[in-house]
Amino acid sequence: MRHAVWIRGGVLVDPARNLLQPGDVLIRGDRIIAAPAGDVPDAEQVIDAAGCLVLPGLIDFHSHLYPGGSEIGIPPDASLLPMGVTTAVDAGSAGVANYELFSRAVIARSLVRIKSFLNVAPTGLVTTRYPENVDPKYFDPEKTGALLKEHRGELLGLKIRQSRSIVGALGLEPLRAAVRMAEQLTCPVVVHTTDPPGSPSEIADLLRPGDIFCHVFHGTGNTIIGPDGGVLPGILAARKRGVLFDAANGRNHFAFPVAEAAIRQSFLPDVISTDLSAGTLFREPIIGLPHVMSKYLAMGVSLMEVVGACTSIPARLLAQQEEIGTLAPGACADVVVMQQMSRRVEFVDARGERREGRVLLAPRLTLRAGRVVFRQIDF
Numbered sequence: 001m002r003h004a005v006w007i008r009g010g011v012l013v014d015p016a017r018n019l020l021q022p023g024d025v026l027i028r029g030d031r032i033i034a035a036p037a038g039d040v041p042d043a044e045q046v047i048d049a050a051g052c053l054v055l056p057g058l059i060d061f062h063s064h065l066y067p068g069g070s071e072i073g074i075p076p077d078a079s080l081l082p083m084g085v086t087t088a089v090d091a092g093s094a095g096v097a098n099y100e101l102f103s104r105a106v107i108a109r110s111l112v113r114i115k116s117f118l119n120v121a122p123t124g125l126v127t128t129r130y131p132e133n134v135d136p137k138y139f140d141p142e143k144t145g146a147l148l149k150e151h152r153g154e155l156l157g158l159k160i161r162q163s164r165s166i167v168g169a170l171g172l173e174p175l176r177a178a179v180r181m182a183e184q185l186t187c188p189v190v191v192h193t194t195d196p197p198g199s200p201s202e203i204a205d206l207l208r209p210g211d212i213f214c215h216v217f218h219g220t221g222n223t224i225i226g227p228d229g230g231v232l233p234g235i236l237a238a239r240k241r242g243v244l245f246d247a248a249n250g251r252n253h254f255a256f257p258v259a260e261a262a263i264r265q266s267f268l269p270d271v272i273s274t275d276l277s278a279g280t281l282f283r284e285p286i287i288g289l290p291h292v293m294s295k296y297l298a299m300g301v302s303l304m305e306v307v308g309a310c311t312s313i314p315a316r317l318l319a320q321q322e323e324i325g326t327l328a329p330g331a332c333a334d335v336v337v338m339q340q341m342s343r344r345v346e347f348v349d350a351r352g353e354r355r356e357g358r359v360l361l362a363p364r365l366t367l368r369a370g371r372v373v374f375r376q377i378d379f
Contacts, residue, residue, distance in 0.1 A: 092159025201234025209242025219255020
């Protein structure tokens with residue numbers, strides 16, 4: 001039987017199946033299919049991936065994808081497909097007042113598969129001129145519940161930012177109120193933790209299994225690293241009871257000393273994401289998800305751990321582990337071909353500290369649902 005696409009000669013990297021070995025990927029329609037035993041595939045399109053890695057389409061679990069509706073929003077397809085990202089999660093760009101337009105104008109029209117968290121502030125992240133209002137008296141549980149029901153499968157839960165500059169004298173009360181609302185609506189909460197009021201352990205103590213502590217390696221104000229140089233006991237305890245930790249790099253939310261201290265203690269993020277926005281797209285310190293992944297390789301995290309944090313783990317958090325984040329037969333044919341380039345590359349954190357790496361992951365080709373949606377001109 002004739003197959004649409006045959007990706008041959010690459011090294012398959014599929015943490016969902018603990019697979020790191022040479023192999024081929026066969027695609028029929030929008031599905032990955034099993035290779036026929038003993039047969040040479042007959043394909044309409046043959047992609048030679050020799051010398052490259054073949055990965056499931058990447059999942060960027062924290063980004064801002066509402067161009068025109070938020071000053072920090074980026075156009076999803078033009079920004080993410082060249083980076084090998086086929087699924088992305090918007091981290092609260094919109095609230096109850098403007099989510100419907102975001103859904104219709106951006107999510108429904110994008111090739112990139114987009115999920116979203118709803119900002120507890122009704123207007124979301126419209127402007128950078130002033131912070132969103134997170135006073136709980138402005139929360140709208142009734143409309144929030146209606147949107148979560150109407151957009152089930154697209155809307156994942158609630159997002160709140162807990163920085164001092166945002167919450168002011170309210171302290172941790174916005175997070176407490178957000179968690180109470182999430183309890184009523186049976187959904188998870190993502191909390192932005194950079195420069196928090198109080199200890200990160202206090203934030204983690206408020207979170208439930210399945211809630212997400214993001215910007216885990218930020219270096220502003222109180223961080224997850226205690227005076228003894230180790231990860232705070234409250235953070236370790238939160239992980240044990242099922243709280244999840246997202247790196248969510250951003251322009252201001254990553255510090256090498258924090259990340260390196262945590263990694264030395266084998267405390268890795270569950271998810272590696274970008275927090276990509278208009279200010280960081282194609283620019284340091286983010287550029288795109290493969291650049292962030294390469295930074296973790298430079299810090300000694302294994303290729304399988306890095307890829308898993310951008311594929312199989314976020315797929316599981318989205319409850320789509322059979323559909324995305326894997327190269328298993330039957331999964332959607334979201335695939336990225338990457339070249340693992342041996343070259344000097346420099347990475348920078350929010351405070352200007354730099355580290356040198358020797359490997360750069362460079363996307364060469366992206367398929368979304370079996371169709372080529374990006375290809376380097378020389379590939």
